[in-house]
Amino acid sequence: MTGSPDIKLSVRGLEKSYDRTPILERVELDVESGSFCTIVGASGCGKSTFLRMLLSQELPTRGEILLDGHALPDEPTPDRGIVFQKYSVFSHLTVSENLILASELERAPFAGRLFGVKRRQAREEISELLQRIGLSAAADKYPAQLSGGMQQRLAIAQALAKKPSILLLDEPFGALDPGIRLDMHELLLGLWNELGMTIFMVTHDIHEAFKLGTRLLVFDKIRHDPQVPEAYGATITYDLPLATPLTELTQGPEQIASAIGLPGQSDKTNTMTS
């Protein structure tokens, strides 16, 4: 449907309601391949719902989402990787087991598990990745034995195992300490530069959104009925290209934050330092 060849993902007339309560309405979007879209909005604005629809964890009530010009499948598939804020990795598997799982599933359709030489081989394949995410020493630890930052590094690495063309991140650093968050930003940006996938990242930290993204999507309600606050859903109210230096933007983090009622100042020092 969409003509342009470098459009990775298109959203057309998207609507989502729960029990006739609209959450999202009239969402229109075209995203170029290799973009890093950060998504912000007040809580309950439907930004996570939007991400879940990109993942096919939920299905639109109306409208369509096109990936490379084709309708999205009805359920999660390996072409879209996901990192959640919590429970992203498998608690019953060690770090290295978490990382080789994807290749085990691919190579052993019935057992879902590799043994002997093949297993050793799979472990060798991930040794470089372990090094990259700084978990070589913790290869045989369980996630519960890792810090929050280490768990999320593992989650990101695991989500990229199937080389997805789209990576979805749902407040991935929300529970992390500010210092750790900076490390994570570096890791994420490095991987993105290297692999060139398209990223959608939901965050509640507006500075993080400005810092990481090439494009900022702000979800908010534009129509209000004072009698029935739930009458209308949210849509994309701001769609800012961030490729240009911050100073040239007419709308900075503070303006966006105050426009949608987000705390804009809180994390400023931490995210702006790098």
Next chain:
Amino acid sequence: MRIINRKPSRLTALALGLLPFVATIIGYAIASHYRRLDNPADKLLPSLESIGQAFWRMAAIPDRRSGDLLLWVDTFDSLWRLGTGMAVSTLLALSLGIAIGFIPHVRSALAPYLATFSLIPPITILPILFITFGLGEMAKIALIVIGTAPVMIRSTAQAVLDIPREMIIKAETLGASVWQMTVRLVIPQVLPKMITALRMGLVPAWIFLISAEAIASTTGLGYRIFLVRRYLAMDVILPYVVWITLLAFLLDRALLLLSRRSFQWHHLGSDAL
């Protein structure tokens, strides 16, 4: 220091833990002593010595009629019934519990039925069990299974439902099939909870085992207790009760140990039981 902040040392804790047991034994010995002042052959509260003798007789002296060491024959047969029954229940819980917890259509079909079925007091359908399974081992095992499986299936299904949705989605994005998710995600996540369910299930299982053996049997711990009850042989019943309690306790600890050894990841957080 306030009493809530005072912690007993290891030795004190051990002594405190033993105290109620010792007190029970002393209390028993005294009560038994008083009863035997009235009637030296009192059967209700026999002396600790005659309890010991009876236990020795059951455990180490071959029975005059059969030549068997009754305690060990009874223990072996009872544990075999209990083990078989619980193995069947565990397999049912794993297969049905996972199907119900993981596949919405199966859940819709079976969950209401199972919820209803689990409310039937198993003892009330004993005659049906007899006619279906006969009076032999099958009926006893069936009673244990019917008494424990529904609850175990339900708690397994709940354990599957309790797996964070995020993990299942993540597995899907890693290209896992339903079968692969079952063997690599659902079963490993559910097994430790399964062991907890098994430990909880063992409590009613013992009750059903003893009841089943009381009804029609030729051996077993429950059989022996109900048999010698006919002549109020408390000197045999009391050590058997202690023995059953000990076996149940050891089984429970063994399962906990198994869980700690096999599912280290599950016990990393706070460990309640």
Next chain:
Amino acid sequence: MLKSFAKASLLAAALSLPLSVGSVQAEEKKDFKVCWSIYVGWMPWGYLQDSGLIKKWADKYDINVEIVQINDYVESINQYTAGEYDGCSMTNMDALSIPAGGGVETTALIVGDYSNGNDGIILKDKTELADIKGQSVNLVELSVSHYLLARALDTVDLSERDLTVINTSDADMIAAYATSDVTSVVTWNPLLSEIEAQPNATKVFDSAGIPGEIIDIMMVNTETLADNPAFGKALVGAWYELMGIMSSEGDEGVAARTAMAEASGTNLPGYDAQLATTKMFYTPAEAVAFTNAPELPSTMKFVAEFLFDKGILGEGAPSPEFVGVSFPDGSIYGDKNNVKLRFDPSFMQMAADGAL
């Protein structure tokens, strides 16, 4: 340390005292309790309580007697043995093994009846007792059914080694018989007649074949009786007044038997059918004659040997003669220094003489 231990022991003793006061009391008292369980020959005990007959006789001797029904037969004997009751209805066999074997001196106060067909052996699809060889036999182990089986096997030169006994609860006997792996049962009425009514069932032996061996008796604590003759007199007086009523075909007799029938879960014809296989001693003279008869000691010898063979004749009994049983003529079976079961017809004799 020692002092505190002594204190603790005292405390424990004080706590356990209630356990011991319930036991045998050798002293004069006014309140008595006896217990019974449902069985054709014992239904009069319930009627005595309900009709007020026992109150009438207790008042006459200025005492109180309560007659309590207990739903489980073995439990009623255990309660009596533990000292909760002053008397209890039971068979001669259970009296020897449980209270007497447990050191509680017990006297047969009222010999009420003996089973004359109330206990029997039923085979499925077979018609001869000898066919029982090699079968599994379902019965309440160590009960009179077991004794009946042992006595029956004697008559066809078999022993328990020739078959397998499966302990089966009486409550489940009828359901058990309905299953295909049960081929023979030994049980008592009303279960016996219920199972016998099935098309493939044949009764191959019953207690009529060993008349006078399974005896149903009101057993009382020997010391209590010795210290309180009024207790014995009231029970015996009330019992034989009711026996007179019950055995009559008049309205009063029918009313009494109907009430007993209903209390045992059947109707008058059903209860009369059970009475037909029970030899009731309606007059004290009959009971006295039975107790004095020379057959009783040999019956008790059979019973003692059976109990000894099954290993249930008291703690570590070295021989069947371990527990002594005394008879009206002064003879004693077993250990003269350990007489725990006494057949004493003197109270029944008073009733026969009209001396109550």
